[in-house]
Amino acid sequence: MTPHQVPGRPEKDPPGRRGRPPEPICETAGAAHRSWLEPVRSRLVASGLTLDDLVSRSGYSKTRLSELLRGKGYYPGWSITYSVVRALDIPVGPLRRLWTAAAVEANKDTDWIRRRIGDVQPLGPDEQPVAHLGLTQAMWRPYTAYAQAFLQTEQRARQVVAETFDILWLTWDEATGSPDTPRHAWQLLRSRVLARAPKRSDGRPDLRAAAFSTAAQAGIADLTERLARIDVLARFFDTITRLPPDQMDVTVLRHLCATDPDAVPGIVGLSPAMTHSLERHARGALDRLRPDTDTDTQE
Known part of the structure:
Protein backbone atom coordinates (compact mmCIF):
# COMPACT_ATOMS: atom_id res chain seq x y z
CA MET A 1 0.00 0.00 0.00
CA THR A 2 1.33 3.46 -0.90
CA PRO A 3 1.72 6.13 1.86
CA HIS A 4 -1.30 8.08 0.59
CA GLN A 5 -3.64 5.14 0.03
CA VAL A 6 -6.63 4.83 2.35
CA PRO A 7 -6.73 1.38 4.06
CA GLY A 8 -9.41 -0.86 2.62
CA ARG A 9 -9.86 1.33 -0.47
CA PRO A 10 -8.40 0.48 -3.88
CA GLU A 11 -5.72 2.88 -5.10
CA LYS A 12 -7.49 3.33 -8.45
CA ASP A 13 -11.14 3.59 -9.33
CA PRO A 14 -12.78 0.31 -10.30
CA PRO A 15 -12.77 -0.44 -14.04
CA GLY A 16 -15.81 0.84 -15.87
CA ARG A 17 -16.58 3.60 -13.39
CA ARG A 18 -18.22 6.54 -15.07
CA GLY A 19 -19.27 9.89 -13.76
CA ARG A 20 -22.90 10.87 -14.22
CA PRO A 21 -23.29 13.19 -17.22
CA PRO A 22 -23.95 16.83 -16.25
CA GLU A 23 -27.44 18.21 -16.58
CA PRO A 24 -28.25 19.69 -20.02
CA ILE A 25 -26.74 22.98 -21.12
CA CYS A 26 -29.09 25.91 -20.49
CA GLU A 27 -30.88 27.25 -23.54
CA THR A 28 -29.54 30.72 -22.79
CA ALA A 29 -25.94 29.64 -23.54
CA GLY A 30 -24.88 31.15 -26.87
CA ALA A 31 -23.23 29.39 -29.80
CA ALA A 32 -19.72 30.57 -28.90
CA HIS A 33 -20.24 29.54 -25.26
CA ARG A 34 -21.28 26.07 -26.36
CA SER A 35 -18.24 25.79 -28.62
CA TRP A 36 -15.98 25.26 -25.59
CA LEU A 37 -18.53 24.00 -23.08
CA GLU A 38 -19.54 20.94 -25.12
CA PRO A 39 -15.95 19.59 -25.48
CA VAL A 40 -15.35 20.19 -21.75
CA ARG A 41 -18.49 18.25 -20.83
CA SER A 42 -17.55 15.44 -23.22
CA ARG A 43 -14.07 15.24 -21.70
CA LEU A 44 -15.54 15.07 -18.20
CA VAL A 45 -17.85 12.20 -19.12
CA ALA A 46 -15.06 10.34 -20.94
CA SER A 47 -12.71 10.77 -17.96
CA GLY A 48 -15.05 8.90 -15.64
CA LEU A 49 -14.68 11.59 -12.99
CA THR A 50 -17.62 12.61 -10.84
CA LEU A 51 -18.51 16.17 -9.94
CA ASP A 52 -17.10 15.48 -6.48
CA ASP A 53 -13.80 14.50 -8.09
CA LEU A 54 -13.81 17.74 -10.03
CA VAL A 55 -14.46 19.67 -6.80
CA SER A 56 -11.42 18.14 -5.15
CA ARG A 57 -9.22 18.74 -8.18
CA SER A 58 -10.33 22.29 -8.95
CA GLY A 59 -10.92 23.74 -5.51
CA TYR A 60 -14.30 25.21 -6.46
CA SER A 61 -17.67 24.28 -4.96
CA LYS A 62 -20.03 21.78 -6.52
CA THR A 63 -22.64 24.49 -7.06
CA ARG A 64 -20.28 26.74 -9.01
CA LEU A 65 -18.92 23.87 -11.09
CA SER A 66 -22.42 22.63 -11.84
CA GLU A 67 -23.41 26.10 -13.04
CA LEU A 68 -20.29 26.33 -15.21
CA LEU A 69 -20.95 22.95 -16.81
CA ARG A 70 -24.53 23.95 -17.61
CA GLY A 71 -23.72 27.43 -18.88
CA LYS A 72 -26.03 28.76 -16.20
CA GLY A 73 -26.03 32.26 -14.75
CA TYR A 74 -23.25 34.75 -15.33
CA TYR A 75 -20.54 33.99 -17.86
CA PRO A 76 -17.75 32.22 -15.90
CA GLY A 77 -14.43 33.89 -15.24
CA TRP A 78 -11.24 32.41 -16.62
CA SER A 79 -9.98 31.25 -13.20
CA ILE A 80 -12.73 28.70 -12.58
CA THR A 81 -12.75 27.69 -16.25
CA TYR A 82 -8.99 27.21 -16.17
CA SER A 83 -9.25 25.07 -13.03
CA VAL A 84 -11.59 22.68 -14.85
CA VAL A 85 -9.41 22.71 -17.96
CA ARG A 86 -6.35 21.72 -15.95
CA ALA A 87 -8.26 19.11 -13.94
CA LEU A 88 -9.38 17.43 -17.16
CA ASP A 89 -6.01 17.83 -18.93
CA ILE A 90 -7.49 19.87 -21.78
CA PRO A 91 -5.21 21.98 -24.03
CA VAL A 92 -5.28 25.49 -22.57
CA GLY A 93 -4.52 27.62 -25.65
CA PRO A 94 -7.46 26.66 -27.88
CA LEU A 95 -9.84 26.59 -24.91
CA ARG A 96 -8.80 30.09 -23.85
CA ARG A 97 -9.38 31.43 -27.35
CA LEU A 98 -12.84 29.89 -27.44
CA TRP A 99 -13.55 31.21 -23.92
CA THR A 100 -12.51 34.71 -25.05
CA ALA A 101 -14.76 34.63 -28.13
CA ALA A 102 -17.67 33.50 -25.95
CA ALA A 103 -16.95 36.28 -23.46
CA VAL A 104 -17.32 38.79 -26.31
CA GLU A 105 -20.59 37.06 -27.23
CA ALA A 106 -21.67 37.54 -23.60
CA ASN A 107 -21.00 41.30 -23.91
CA LYS A 108 -17.89 41.29 -21.72
CA ASP A 109 -15.60 44.17 -22.58
CA THR A 110 -11.91 43.93 -23.41
CA ASP A 111 -10.79 45.12 -19.96
CA TRP A 112 -12.90 42.48 -18.21
CA ILE A 113 -11.49 39.74 -20.43
CA ARG A 114 -7.92 40.92 -19.95
CA ARG A 115 -8.28 41.10 -16.16
CA ARG A 116 -9.86 37.66 -15.93
CA ILE A 117 -7.09 36.10 -18.00
CA GLY A 118 -4.54 38.01 -15.93
CA ASP A 119 -5.87 36.35 -12.78
CA VAL A 120 -4.23 33.09 -13.89
CA GLN A 121 -0.49 32.50 -14.03
CA PRO A 122 0.09 31.25 -17.59
CA LEU A 123 1.98 28.06 -18.28
CA GLY A 124 4.04 27.23 -21.34
CA PRO A 125 2.45 26.78 -24.78
CA ASP A 126 0.49 23.63 -25.54
CA GLU A 127 2.03 21.03 -27.82
CA GLN A 128 -0.12 21.08 -30.93
CA PRO A 129 -0.51 17.67 -32.61
CA ALA A 197 -25.36 31.64 -41.82
CA PRO A 198 -28.46 33.73 -42.56
CA LYS A 199 -31.51 31.50 -42.93
CA ARG A 200 -34.48 31.41 -45.27
CA SER A 201 -37.92 31.01 -43.76
CA ASP A 202 -37.79 27.27 -44.47
CA GLY A 203 -34.50 26.87 -42.58
CA ARG A 204 -32.22 26.70 -45.62
CA PRO A 205 -29.06 28.82 -45.60
CA ASP A 206 -29.49 32.05 -47.55
CA LEU A 207 -26.85 32.43 -50.27
CA ARG A 208 -28.56 35.23 -52.19
CA ALA A 209 -26.28 37.94 -50.80
CA ALA A 210 -23.36 36.23 -52.56
CA ALA A 211 -24.76 37.54 -55.84
CA PHE A 212 -23.62 41.04 -54.89
CA SER A 213 -19.95 40.04 -54.61
CA THR A 214 -19.29 38.13 -57.81
CA ALA A 215 -16.57 39.36 -60.11
CA ALA A 216 -18.81 39.37 -63.20
CA GLN A 217 -21.51 41.71 -61.95
CA ALA A 218 -18.96 44.06 -60.35
CA GLY A 219 -17.60 44.83 -63.83
CA ILE A 220 -20.96 45.79 -65.37
CA ALA A 221 -21.19 49.58 -65.75
CA ASP A 222 -24.88 49.83 -66.65
CA LEU A 223 -26.91 49.81 -63.41
CA THR A 224 -30.02 48.22 -64.94
CA GLU A 225 -28.00 45.42 -66.49
CA ARG A 226 -26.06 44.95 -63.29
CA LEU A 227 -29.21 44.66 -61.16
CA ALA A 228 -30.67 42.19 -63.63
CA ARG A 229 -27.52 40.11 -63.41
CA ILE A 230 -27.63 40.18 -59.61
CA ASP A 231 -31.27 39.06 -59.65
CA VAL A 232 -30.46 36.07 -61.88
CA LEU A 233 -27.47 35.08 -59.78
CA ALA A 234 -29.41 35.47 -56.52
CA ARG A 235 -32.07 33.08 -57.75
CA PHE A 236 -29.40 30.66 -58.96
CA PHE A 237 -27.49 30.74 -55.68
CA ASP A 238 -30.73 30.31 -53.77
CA THR A 239 -31.44 27.19 -55.80
CA ILE A 240 -28.03 25.77 -54.84
CA THR A 241 -29.19 25.55 -51.24
CA ARG A 242 -32.03 23.25 -52.31
CA LEU A 243 -29.50 20.59 -53.29
CA PRO A 244 -28.64 17.71 -50.93
CA PRO A 245 -25.90 18.77 -48.46
CA ASP A 246 -22.89 17.17 -50.19
CA GLN A 247 -24.00 18.38 -53.63
CA MET A 248 -24.43 21.88 -52.24
CA ASP A 249 -20.97 21.85 -50.67
CA VAL A 250 -19.25 20.70 -53.85
CA THR A 251 -21.15 23.27 -55.91
CA VAL A 252 -20.30 26.12 -53.55
CA LEU A 253 -16.62 25.19 -53.54
CA ARG A 254 -16.47 24.89 -57.31
CA HIS A 255 -18.65 27.82 -58.42
CA LEU A 256 -18.50 30.35 -55.60
CA CYS A 257 -15.01 29.67 -54.28
CA ALA A 258 -13.20 28.88 -57.57
CA THR A 259 -11.71 25.75 -56.01
CA ASP A 260 -9.67 23.54 -58.32
CA PRO A 261 -11.72 20.40 -59.03
CA ASP A 262 -8.77 18.17 -58.10
CA ALA A 263 -8.63 19.79 -54.64
CA VAL A 264 -12.32 19.40 -53.76
CA PRO A 265 -12.18 15.70 -52.71
CA GLY A 266 -9.46 16.35 -50.15
CA ILE A 267 -11.33 19.34 -48.74
CA VAL A 268 -14.67 17.60 -48.21
CA GLY A 269 -13.09 14.28 -47.28
CA LEU A 270 -14.66 12.21 -50.06
CA SER A 271 -13.18 10.11 -52.85
CA PRO A 272 -12.58 11.71 -56.26
CA ALA A 273 -15.17 9.37 -57.81
CA MET A 274 -17.79 10.30 -55.22
CA THR A 275 -17.03 14.00 -55.57
CA HIS A 276 -17.29 13.83 -59.36
CA SER A 277 -20.62 12.02 -59.08
CA LEU A 278 -21.93 14.65 -56.66
CA GLU A 279 -20.93 17.49 -58.98
CA ARG A 280 -22.47 15.74 -62.00
CA HIS A 281 -25.80 15.23 -60.24
CA ALA A 282 -25.79 18.81 -58.94
CA ARG A 283 -25.07 20.14 -62.43
CA GLY A 284 -27.96 18.18 -63.84
CA ALA A 285 -30.32 19.58 -61.21
CA LEU A 286 -29.15 23.15 -61.78
CA ASP A 287 -28.76 23.24 -65.56
CA ARG A 288 -32.26 24.48 -66.25
CA LEU A 289 -31.78 27.34 -63.77
CA ARG A 290 -28.24 28.31 -64.71
CA PRO A 291 -27.83 32.01 -65.62
CA ASP A 292 -27.22 32.90 -69.26
CA THR A 293 -23.66 33.90 -68.52
CA ASP A 294 -21.07 32.02 -66.50
CA THR A 295 -21.36 32.08 -62.71
CA ASP A 296 -18.02 33.72 -62.03
CA THR A 297 -16.65 33.25 -58.54
CA GLN A 298 -16.36 35.64 -55.67
CA GLU A 299 -13.40 37.92 -55.43
Missing part, protein backbone atom coordinates in the same frame (compact mmCIF):
# COMPACT_ATOMS: atom_id res chain seq x y z
CA VAL A 130 1.59 17.69 -35.76
CA ALA A 131 -1.24 16.23 -37.85
CA HIS A 132 -3.61 18.93 -36.57
CA LEU A 133 -1.13 21.63 -37.52
CA GLY A 134 -0.76 20.11 -40.99
CA LEU A 135 -4.52 19.96 -41.48
CA THR A 136 -4.88 23.57 -40.33
CA GLN A 137 -2.25 24.80 -42.77
CA ALA A 138 -3.70 22.81 -45.67
CA MET A 139 -7.36 23.67 -45.11
CA TRP A 140 -7.32 27.22 -43.78
CA ARG A 141 -7.80 28.90 -47.17
CA PRO A 142 -10.48 26.61 -48.67
CA TYR A 143 -12.38 26.51 -45.36
CA THR A 144 -12.31 30.31 -45.20
CA ALA A 145 -13.52 30.63 -48.79
CA TYR A 146 -16.45 28.29 -48.08
CA ALA A 147 -17.32 30.14 -44.88
CA GLN A 148 -17.18 33.52 -46.61
CA ALA A 149 -19.62 32.34 -49.29
CA PHE A 150 -22.25 32.02 -46.55
CA LEU A 151 -21.13 34.70 -44.08
CA GLN A 152 -20.00 37.33 -46.63
CA THR A 153 -17.24 39.06 -44.65
CA GLU A 154 -13.75 37.65 -44.42
CA GLN A 155 -13.54 38.55 -40.73
CA ARG A 156 -16.60 36.47 -39.83
CA ALA A 157 -15.35 33.63 -42.01
CA ARG A 158 -11.92 33.62 -40.36
CA GLN A 159 -13.48 33.65 -36.90
CA VAL A 160 -15.58 30.57 -37.65
CA VAL A 161 -12.65 28.73 -39.22
CA ALA A 162 -10.42 29.53 -36.24
CA GLU A 163 -13.17 28.31 -33.91
CA THR A 164 -13.45 25.09 -35.93
CA PHE A 165 -9.77 24.31 -35.68
CA ASP A 166 -9.71 25.07 -31.95
CA ILE A 167 -12.66 22.74 -31.35
CA LEU A 168 -10.95 20.14 -33.52
CA TRP A 169 -7.82 20.42 -31.36
CA LEU A 170 -9.84 19.95 -28.18
CA THR A 171 -11.50 16.87 -29.67
CA TRP A 172 -8.51 15.57 -31.62
CA ASP A 173 -8.76 12.05 -30.17
CA GLU A 174 -12.32 11.85 -31.47
CA ALA A 175 -11.27 13.22 -34.86
CA THR A 176 -8.40 10.76 -35.31
CA GLY A 177 -10.58 7.92 -34.06
CA SER A 178 -13.18 8.58 -36.75
CA PRO A 179 -13.08 6.57 -40.01
CA ASP A 180 -11.86 9.63 -41.94
CA THR A 181 -10.30 12.61 -40.15
CA PRO A 182 -10.58 15.08 -43.09
CA ARG A 183 -14.26 14.18 -43.46
CA HIS A 184 -14.80 14.64 -39.72
CA ALA A 185 -13.08 18.04 -39.86
CA TRP A 186 -15.14 19.16 -42.88
CA GLN A 187 -18.42 18.23 -41.23
CA LEU A 188 -17.41 20.18 -38.12
CA LEU A 189 -16.52 23.24 -40.23
CA ARG A 190 -19.76 22.94 -42.15
CA SER A 191 -21.86 22.77 -38.98
CA ARG A 192 -20.15 25.85 -37.50
CA VAL A 193 -20.64 27.85 -40.71
CA LEU A 194 -24.28 26.94 -41.27
CA ALA A 195 -25.11 27.58 -37.62
CA ARG A 196 -24.20 31.24 -38.23
